[in-house]
Amino acid sequence: MFTDDIQAFLKRHNYIKVEPRAALIDMDGTLYDSMRFHSRAWHMMCSEAGIPSEEDEFFMYEGRTGASTINLLFDRTYGHNATEDEIKRLYHRKTEIFQEIASVEKMPGAEDLLLFMQQIEMQRILVTGSGQRSLIDRLEKDFPGSFSSETMITARDVVHGKPHPEPYTMAMKLAKVQPWQCVVIENAPLGVAAGDAAGAFTIGVTTGPIPREELEKAGAALVFDSMEELAEKFPILVYSLITTSRNFN
Ligand code: MG
Numbered sequence: 001m002f003t004d005d006i007q008a009f010l011k012r013h014n015y016i017k018v019e020p021r022a023a024l025i026d027m028d029g030t031l032y033d034s035m036r037f038h039s040r041a042w043h044m045m046c047s048e049a050g051i052p053s054e055e056d057e058f059f060m061y062e063g064r065t066g067a068s069t070i071n072l073l074f075d076r077t078y079g080h081n082a083t084e085d086e087i088k089r090l091y092h093r094k095t096e097i098f099q100e101i102a103s104v105e106k107m108p109g110a111e112d113l114l115l116f117m118q119q120i121e122m123q124r125i126l127v128t129g130s131g132q133r134s135l136i137d138r139l140e141k142d143f144p145g146s147f148s149s150e151t152m153i154t155a156r157d158v159v160h161g162k163p164h165p166e167p168y169t170m171a172m173k174l175a176k177v178q179p180w181q182c183v184v185i186e187n188a189p190l191g192v193a194a195g196d197a198a199g200a201f202t203i204g205v206t207t208g209p210i211p212r213e214e215l216e217k218a219g220a221a222l223v224f225d226s227m228e229e230l231a232e233k234f235p236i237l238v239y240s241l242i243t244t245s246r247n248f249n
Contacts, residue, residue, distance in 0.1 A: 015246065020122065022123035063190035066094065
C-alpha cells in the first residue's frame with residue numbers, strides 16, 4: 001500500500017528510503033479543530049482596524065507568523081509593511097478576539113494517532129506557527145505524555161515562519177534525525193511546503209475548506225481526508241515506509 005506515492009517521493013528527493021523515527025506535527029487544524037476560530041478572529045480584527053479582508057483567506061495564510069500575515073495585509077492595503085508597534089497591537093487584538101470566541105476541540109483521530117506513535121516509540125515534536133499559550137498549555141491535558149516543553153518548536157523559536165523550512169529543520173535537529181528519518185503532518189499548504197522544503201515525507205490532511213489539490217501542489221507526499229483516516233492507516237503507512245526502498249529500474 002502507498003508504494004507508488006513512496007517511490008515518487010524517494011525519487012523526487014533522491015533518497016534511498018524513509019525510516020521514520022520522528023513525527024513532526026503541526027497543531028492548529030491538525031491536532032485541534034481551531035482554524036475556523038483563527039480565521040474568524042483575523043477577519044474580526046481586520047474589520048475593527050478598517051483593513052479589508054475575507055474570512056476564508058486566512059486558511060491560506062495558516063502557518064505564517066502573525067507578523068508576516070499583518071505585513072501581507074498592510075502591504076496589500078497601504079503599500080508598505082506595518083511598524084513593530086502596529087504588529088504588536090494588532091496581533092495582541094487578534095489573540096484577544098480568538099480567546100473570546102474560540103471553543104476549540106481536539107481533532108477527531110488526533111489522540112489515536114499520537115497513542116500509536118507513543119506505543120511504537122516514535123518521537124513526537126510539535127511544530128507550530130502559533131505563539132498562543134492558551135492552546136500550547138492545553139496539550140498536556142488533552143494528549144497526555146505526547147509532548148513536553150522540550151519537544152516543541154513554536155513561533156517564539158523561529159526567525160522564519162512556514163513556508164520557510166526553518167521550523168521543520170529546527171524540529172529535526174531537536175529530534176536528532178535526518179530529513180529521511182521523519183514524517184511531517186500538516187493541514188495547510190504553507191505548512192506542507194515547509195515540510196517538503198525541509199526534505200521530510202510530508203503527509204497532508206484536509207481538515208478545512210482547502211481542497212486536497214492545494215496540499216498536493218504544495219508538495220504533500222500523501223493526502224488523507226481526515227485525521228481519523230490518517231490514524232487508521234498510519235500503522236500500514238509506517239510499515240510500507242520501512243519496507244520500501246527506492247526502485248532504481
Ligand atoms: Mg495547521
